[in-house]
Amino acid sequence: MIYYLIPALLMFCCGVYGFVTRKNMIAMLISLELMLNAVDINFVVFNRYLFPGQMEGMFFTLFAIAIAAAETALAIAIIINVFRAARNVDVNDLNKMKH
Amino acid sequence: MDITIPILILAIPLFMFLLLGLTGMKMPHWLAGTLGTAGMGTVLVLSYITALTYFYGGSPQFIAENGERLQAVIFNCTWLQFTPSLVIKLGFLLDPISALMLIVIPTISFMVHLYSMGYMRDHHGVYEHGFQRFYAFLSLFSFSMLGLVVATNIFQMYIFWELVGASSYLLIGFYYKKPSAVSASKKAFIVTRFADLGFLIGILVLSYYTGTFDFMQLTSAPVDGMEGVYQVSEQTALGVKNIFAQSAAPMFMGASVLTWALVLIFMGGMGKSAMMPLHIWLPDAMEGPTPVSALIHAATMVVAGVYLVARLYPLYLMETTSLDIIVVVGALTAFYAAMVACAQIDIKRVLAFSTISQIAFMMVSLGVSRPEFHEGIGYMAGMFHLFTHAMFKALLFLCAGAIIHVVGSNDYTAMHGLRKFMPITNACFLIGCLAIAGIIPFAGFFSKDEILVACFGHSIFWYIWMSAVAGLTAFYMFRLYYLIFWWKEHKVHEGHHAPADQPWTMTLPLVILAAISCVAGFVPMGNLVTWNGVPMFEHVNFFTNLTHLNWSVALVSLAVAIVAIIIATVMYRKENPLPDRMADMFPRLWDWCHHRFYWDELYQFITHKIIFGCISRPIAWFDRHIIDGAMDGLATVTNKASYAIRGLQSGKIQMYVWVYLIGALLLAAVTAVCLM
Numbered sequence: 001m002i003y004y005l006i007p008a009l010l011m012f013c014c015g016v017y018g019f020v021t022r023k024n025m026i027a028m029l030i031s032l033e034l035m036l037n038a039v040d041i042n043f044v045v046f047n048r049y050l051f052p053g054q055m056e057g058m059f060f061t062l063f064a065i066a067i068a069a070a071e072t073a074l075a076i077a078i079i080i081n082v083f084r085a086a087r088n089v090d091v092n093d094l095n096k097m098k099h
Numbered sequence: 100m101d102i103t104i105p106i107l108i109l110a111i112p113l114f115m116f117l118l119l120g121l122t123g124m125k126m127p128h129w130l131a132g133t134l135g136t137a138g139m140g141t142v143l144v145l146s147y148i149t150a151l152t153y154f155y156g157g158s159p160q161f162i163a164e165n166g167e168r169l170q171a172v173i174f175n176c177t178w179l180q181f182t183p184s185l186v187i188k189l190g191f192l193l194d195p196i197s198a199l200m201l202i203v204i205p206t207i208s209f210m211v212h213l214y215s216m217g218y219m220r221d222h223h224g225v226y227e228h229g230f231q232r233f234y235a236f237l238s239l240f241s242f243s244m245l246g247l248v249v250a251t252n253i254f255q256m257y258i259f260w261e262l263v264g265a266s267s268y269l270l271i272g273f274y275y276k277k278p279s280a281v282s283a284s285k286k287a288f289i290v291t292r293f294a295d296l297g298f299l300i301g302i303l304v305l306s307y308y309t310g311t312f313d314f315m316q317l318t319s320a321p322v323d324g325m326e327g328v329y330q331v332s333e334q335t336a337l338g339v340k341n342i343f344a345q346s347a348a349p350m351f352m353g354a355s356v357l358t359w360a361l362v363l364i365f366m367g368g369m370g371k372s373a374m375m376p377l378h379i380w381l382p383d384a385m386e387g388p389t390p391v392s393a394l395i396h397a398a399t400m401v402v403a404g405v406y407l408v409a410r411l412y413p414l415y416l417m418e419t420t421s422l423d424i425i426v427v428v429g430a431l432t433a434f435y436a437a438m439v440a441c442a443q444i445d446i447k448r449v450l451a452f453s454t455i456s457q458i459a460f461m462m463v464s465l466g467v468s469r470p471e472f473h474e475g476i477g478y479m480a481g482m483f484h485l486f487t488h489a490m491f492k493a494l495l496f497l498c499a500g501a502i503i504h505v506v507g508s509n510d511y512t513a514m515h516g517l518r519k520f521m522p523i524t525n526a527c528f529l530i531g532c533l534a535i536a537g538i539i540p541f542a543g544f545f546s547k548d549e550i551l552v553a554c555f556g557h558s559i560f561w562y563i564w565m566s567a568v569a570g571l572t573a574f575y576m577f578r579l580y581y582l583i584f585w586w587k588e589h590k591v592h593e594g595h596h597a598p599a600d601q602p603w604t605m606t607l608p609l610v611i612l613a614a615i616s617c618v619a620g621f622v623p624m625g626n627l628v629t630w631n632g633v634p635m636f637e638h639v640n641f642f643t644n645l646t647h648l649n650w651s652v653a654l655v656s657l658a659v660a661i662v663a664i665i666i667a668t669v670m671y672r673k674e675n676p677l678p679d680r681m682a683d684m685f686p687r688l689w690d691w692c693h694h695r696f697y698w699d700e701l702y703q704f705i706t707h708k709i710i711f712g713c714i715s716r717p718i719a720w721f722d723r724h725i726i727d728g729a730m731d732g733l734a735t736v737t738n739k740a741s742y743a744i745r746g747l748q749s750g751k752i753q754m755y756v757w758v759y760l761i762g763a764l765l766l767a768a769v770t771a772v773c774l775m
Binding site: 016019020021023091092095 | 750751752753756757760
C-alpha cells in the first residue's frame with residue numbers, strides 16, 4: 001500500500017509547490033488538478049486495502065473526477081475571460097477591482 | 100340630566116377642529132369661517148340650555164330641598180386605568196362655577212368667531228393666509244377650555260389645561276412668518292410649561308396623600324365644621340376626613356404637605372393667569388391676532404388659574420396660609436400691572452397689563468374670602484368679576500382690534516382723535532372703560548365693589564391697597580380712551596381712506612358685548628355662585644345687587660374712580676404738555692413703568708447670564724469634550740487600527756495559501772506532538 005501512497009504524496013506536494021510558486025493562472029490550475037488527483041489516488045488506495053468489500057471510495061473518486069472536469073472547464077472559461085479583459089493571466093497583476 | 104347635550108358641547112368644537120384642520124384648506128374661506136361660527140353658535144345654544152337648566156331647572160339633581168346648589172356629575176367614564184386605584188377619568192361636572200363658565204366661554208368664543216370673519220381679511224375683503232387654520236385652532240381652543248371647566252377630576256383638568264396652553268401657543272404664533280410672534284409664542288409656552296411643572300408636582304403630592312383625583316371627593320366635607328360643603332355620601336366624606344387628618348400631619352420645611360401641594364397647584368394657576376413673577380408671557384402674547392387676545396388672553400384662558408383656585412377652594416380653606424400667599428401675590432401683581440399699564444404706548448399692551456391687574460383682583464378676592472365674613476363673599480365676588488371682566492375686557496379688546504385694523508398700528512400715537520370717524524367703536528370702548536373703571540351701573544362696578552367689600556372684611560390694609568389699584572385702573576383706562584379717541588384731531592393722510600366703523604360682523608359683537616357690559620352687573624350672582632352652594636339672598640329681582648350694596652364701600656370706590664377719571668380727563672383730553680411734564684418730574688418712575696419694571700431684562704439676565712453661562716455652558720463643554728470625545732476617540736482608534744491591519748487583506752491568493760499551509764502544518768505538528 002505504501003508504494004501507492006508515496007507517489008500520491010509526492011504528487012500532492014508538487015501540486016502545492018506549483019500552486020504557491022507559479023504566477024500564471026493556468027499553471028496554478030494544473031497544480032490544483034495535480035493535488036486533486038493525488039487525493040483521488042488516496043481514496044482509491046484506502047478503499048482497496050482497508051475496505052475491500054465496499055465501493056464508496058471508488059464512487060467518490062468517480063464523482064471527484066467528474067466534478068474536477070466541470071470545474072476545470074469553468075476555471076478555463078474564467079481565465080479566458082480574464083485574459084480577454086486584462087490581456088494578462090498573472091495573478092499578481094490582476095488587482096484592478098481591489099481599490 | 101340627559102347626557103346628549105353635555106357630550107355635544109364638547110364634541111362639536113372637537114369635530115369642527117378636525118374637520119377644519121384636515122379639510123379646511125380644501126374649502127373656500129367663507130365656508131370654513133361660516134362652519135366654525137355655526138358650530139360655535141350651536142355650542143352657545145346648548146351651553147345656555149345646560150347652564151340655565153342647572154341654575155333654574157329646579158331638578159333635585161342640581162338643587163337640594165333647602166335651596167343649596169349641588170355638584171352633579173353628568174357622566175364620568177374611565178379613560179385610562181393603570182392600577183385598580185390609579186384611574187384617570189373623563190367626565191362632565193356641573194356645579195355653580197362650571198355652569199357660569201359654560202355661559203362665559205361660548206359667549207365670548209362665539210363673538211370672537213363672528214368678529215374674526217371681518218377681522219381676518221384686509222380692506223379689500225381678501226382673506227388672510229391661513230384663515231381656515233385660524234378657525235380650526237379657535238375650535239380646538241374652545242373644546243379645550245370647555246373640557247377644562249367641566250373636568251370632574253384634577254387630572255382631566257390638567258390634560259385640558261395643557262391643551263389650552265397648546266392652542267394658545269398655536270394662536271399666538273399664528274403669524275408664524277413674523278419672528279416676534281414666533282418668539283412670543285415660544286415664550287408663552289415655556290413660561291406656562293415651567294409653571295405647570297409646579298402644578299403637576301402639586302397634583303401628584305395631593306393625590307398621593309388623598310388617593311383620589313376626584314374634585315367631589317377632594318372638596319367634600321374635609322374637616323369638622325365644614326360638613327355643609329357639597330354633600331356626598333357620608334362614607335366618602337368620612338374617608339376624606341380621615342385622609343386629611345393624616346395628610347395634614349407630615350411636615351416639610353415648616354409647612355404641611357397639604358400647604359405645599361396647594362401652593363404648587365397655585366403655581367400652575369400663576370403661570371396661566373400671569374401672576375407675578377410669571378406674568379412676562381402675557382404682554383408678549385399680544386403678538387397674536389387681536390380676536391385671539393380677546394378670547395384667550397383676556398376672557399377665558401387666563402382666568403383658568405382663578406377657576407382652579409375656586410375649584411379647590413374648600414381645600415385652600417383648610418390651609419389659610421396658602422390663601423394668604425394668594426392674597427399677597429395677587430395684590431402685588433394688581434398694583435404692579437396697573438402701574439405699568441399707565442406708561443405703555445402699545446394699546447394692546449395696556450389692555451394686557453389691565454388684564455393681569457384684573458385677574459389679580461379675582462385672585463385677591465378668592466384669597467380674602469372666608470366663610471366667617473358675609474358667607475364667603477370674596478368667592479362669589481371673584482367669580483362675579485371673572486364673569487363681568489370677561490365681557491368688558493373682550494369688548495375692549497375687540498374695539499382695540501377694530502381700531503388697529505383700521506389704523507394699521509398698535510401705538511396710540513398713530514390714532515388720536517378717532518371719535519368722529521368711528522362713533523360705534525367709540526361708544527362701545529367708552530362703555531368698556533366705564534365698566535372696568537367701576538362706574539355705576541356698568542358691570543364692573545358691582546363685581547369690583549363686592550371684591551372691595553371682601554377685602555374690607557379681611558383687612559383694612561388690603562382694602563386701601565386694592566382701592567388704590569382700582570383708582571389706577573380707572574386712570575389708565577381713561578388715559579387710553581382719551582389718547583385713542585381725543586387728544587388731537589386725527590390726520591387723514593393723502594391717498595388713505597378715512598378711518599370708519601367696520602362691517603357688521605365686527606360691529607355686531609361689539610354692540611352685543613357692550614349691551615352685556617351694561618346689564619351684567621345686575622345678575623344676582625350671590626344667588627347663583629357661592630362657595631358652598633347656599634344662595635345668599637332669599638328672593639331676587641332685577642335690583643337685588645343694588646339693594647344689597649355696601650354703600651359706604653361703594654361710594655368710596657365710586658369717588659376714587661371718578662377722581663381718577665377726572666385726572667385722566669385733565670391730562671389727556673386735549674393735547675397739552677402736562678403728561679410730558681409729569682414724566683419729566685418722575686423720570687425714574689416713568690422709566691421703570693415704561694420698561695415694565697425691567698422684569699424681562701431680569702429674566703434675560705437670569706436665563707442668559709446665570710443659567711446659560713454658569714450651568715448650560717459647562718454642561719455643553721462636558722457633553723462636547725467628554726461624552727462626544729469618548730465616542731470620537733473610539734471611532735478614531737478603530738479607524739487607525741483598521742488602516743494598520745489592512746495590509747493583511749492583500750488580495751494575493753498565493754499569500755493566503757501560504758498562510759493556510761503553514762497553519763495546517765502547525766496544526767498537524769501540534770496534533771502529532773499531543774498524540775505522542
